[in-house]
Amino acid sequence: MNDSPEKSRLETSKSMNDASNGAPRERRKPAARRSRPVTPSRGVAFDVLMAVMLDDAYANLVLPNRIKAAGLSTNDAGLATELTYGTLRMQGFYDRVIANAAARDIDTIDPVVLIILRLGVHQLLNMRVATHAAVDESVNMAEHFASLGAVGFVNAVLRRTSRHDLEDWQEFVTKDEKNDDSRLSIIYSHPLWIERAFRQALDAEGRGSELEKCLAADNISPRVTLVELPGFAETNDEVEGEPTTYSPVGMSLNTGGDPLRFARVRDGIVRVQDEGSQLAALTLSRHHDVVEGEKWLDICAGPGGKAALLAAEALAGGAMLTANEIIPGRADLVRNALKAVPGVEVVVGDGTEYGTAHPNTYDRILLDAPCTGLGALRRRPEARWRKTPRDVAELTGLQAKLLESALKALKPGGLLAYVTCSPHLAETRGIVEGALRKNAHVAELDAREALARVALQDVDLAGKDLSVQLWPHRQGTDAMFIALLTKSKN
Ligand SMILES: C[S@@+](CC[C@H](N)C(=O)[O-])C[C@H]1O[C@@H](n2cnc3c(N)ncnc32)[C@H](O)[C@@H]1O
Numbered sequence: 499m500n501d502s503p504e505k506s507r508l509e510t511s512k513s514m515n516d517a518s519n520g521a522p523r524e525r526r527k528p529a530a531r532r533s534r535p536v537t538p539s540r541g542v543a544f545d546v547l548m549a550v551m552l553d554d555a556y557a558n559l560v561l562p563n564r565i566k567a568a569g570l571s572t573n574d575a576g577l578a579t580e581l582t583y584g585t586l587r588m589q590g591f592y593d594r595v596i597a598n599a600a601a602r603d604i605d606t607i608d609p610v611v612l613i614i615l616r617l618g619v620h621q622l623l624n625m626r627v628a629t630h631a632a633v634d635e636s637v638n639m640a641e642h643f644a645s646l647g648a649v650g651f652v653n654a655v656l657r658r659t660s661r662h663d664l665e666d667w668q669e670f671v672t673k674d675e676k677n678d679d680s681r682l683s684i685i686y687s688h689p690l691w692i693e694r695a696f697r698q699a700l701d702a703e704g705r706g707s708e709l710e711k712c713l714a715a716d717n718i719s720p721r722v723t724l725v726e727l728p729g730f731a732e733t734n735d736e737v738e739g740e741p742t743t744y745s746p747v748g749m750s751l752n753t754g755g756d757p758l759r760f761a762r763v764r765d766g767i768v769r770v771q772d773e774g775s776q777l778a779a780l781t782l783s784r785h786h787d788v789v790e791g792e793k794w795l796d797i798c799a800g801p802g803g804k805a806a807l808l809a810a811e812a813l814a815g816g817a818m819l820t821a822n823e824i825i826p827g828r829a830d831l832v833r834n835a836l837k838a839v840p841g842v843e844v845v846v847g848d849g850t851e852y853g854t855a856h857p858n859t860y861d862r863i864l865l866d867a868p869c870t871g872l873g874a875l876r877r878r879p880e881a882r883w884r885k886t887p888r889d890v891a892e893l894t895g896l897q898a899k900l901l902e903s904a905l906k907a908l909k910p911g912g913l914l915a916y917v918t919c920s921p922h923l924a925e926t927r928g929i930v931e932g933a934l935r936k937n938a939h940v941a942e943l944d945a946r947e948a949l950a951r952v953a954l955q956d957v958d959l960a961g962k963d964l965s966v967q968l969w970p971h972r973q974g975t976d977a978m979f980i981a982l983l984t985k986s987k988n
Pocket residue numbers: 775797798799800801802803804805822823824825828847848849850866867868869
């Protein structure tokens with residue numbers, strides 16, 4: 499490095515401590531408009547980042563609408579997606595870079611300016627955008643969306659940033675960190691408590707050495723995978739994809755774009771679904787042969803992804819599925835997800851009370867519990883910044899109650915799958931072990947062996963537990979946890 503970031507910081511603080519640095523918080527008159535418009539992809543990314551930051555919007559919901567409204571070409575849509583998702587994921591790291599290059603606390607920078615800077619830093623450090631283009635386009639955005647003083651500020655901060663590459667910045671912004679956890683949490687842009695939760699879960703499997711790969715996997719967009727509902731979609735030759743690695747009913751899309759362009763997706767017989775979710779549903783439905791007339795329950799069904807697969811499996815085997823969901827609007831989503839599969843009863847109710855109302859009733863139960871979703875961070879780029887350890891405390895209380903209730907609703911000798919899209923030990927082994935301690939008549943079954951019978955290939959599972967923990971960096975799926983429980987007949 500010719501010019502260390504530290505030196506830049508000093509220079510920056512000198513040059514930026516004048517009155518024309520786009521001082522934060524107070525709204526100024528927008529800068530004089532340039533004739534050059536903001537590029538469509540940057541405009542969409544800016545718009546979505548504003549909605550996420552200021553309106554608590556979800557990027558994965560807002561972005562497709564904004565792309566459509568702006569009429570972006572496929573290439574521009576790809577660029578807008580990379581700008582939005584990449585910036586959101588790496589926000590924690592970029593804020594360290596910006597704070598350093600600007601020599602000021604991030605909280606003192608106007609939100610509009612901060613978003614423009616984060617987008618600029620992403621282009622400079624993680625995309626193959628030429629430096630002059632990244633800086634000029636960001637300055638242009640500042641001229642359109644921010645105050646006059648902010649234009650020079652954006653220009654100066656990004657020029658400082660551009661003097662060093664990603665590795666230099668990684669080294670610099672972590673040089674005072676005392677331990678590996680805080681260093682990795684900054685470099686891979688994960689809040690420290692999440693990084694620690696992943697470390698604990700991997701350590702428990704004896705695979706702590708995979709932590710960096712695990713964190714890195716969250717910063718890459720997954721391929722779109724689809725499930726072909728068994729019995730409905732086998733003859734499908736319209737969707738261009740290839741079989742998924744493990745799921746016998748899955749397909750990975752070869753191309754990007756909106757899967758709704760395929761008629762079978764619109765009809766609901768081919769559905770977007772992570773491969774890990776498919777495996778979770780199949781581990782329950784294919785654990786043993788279905789006996790005609792079996793009663794199945796999906797106790798937390800919304801929005802209905804796994805319910806649709808279970809419904810197809812139930813129909814094929816002569817079982818009857820009930821799908822329960824507490825939020826009426828989400829129960830409507832379940833009904834919509836089930837539009838292609840007849841015969842499913844959808845009910846709205848509190849799953850924690852279900853077992854008391856319907857004791858010893860169901861042969862198979864899926865409890866896909868409300869959870870932190872830490873296993874799907876790669877899909878929800880802003881989620882890592884919104885979750886807190888308090889969410890874990892609240893959710894584990896609910897998960898334990900739901901499991902108690904589901905166990906009550908289970909017929910003696912029946913099979914219950916406890917599933918989370920989180921590898922956090924408190925939400926996974928903690929809940930299962932709590933239920934086993936509390937209920938002498940409940941036993942854990944070997945979910946690994948059950949999964950092995952379902953999966954197309956060997957699944958690399960570590961540790962000694964009977965449950966399954968999938969990982970994005972290992973299986974390319976969301977980090978789904980699957981435990982199988984039964985209760986004795988007497
Ligand atoms: C992880 S999601 C289930 C995802 C679903 N299995 C799928 O594949 O689409 C958990 C669901 O549980 C619902 N839920 C939360 N608390 C509940 C409760 N007390 N009773 C029933 N459902 C509940 C949430 O509204 C949410 O829709």
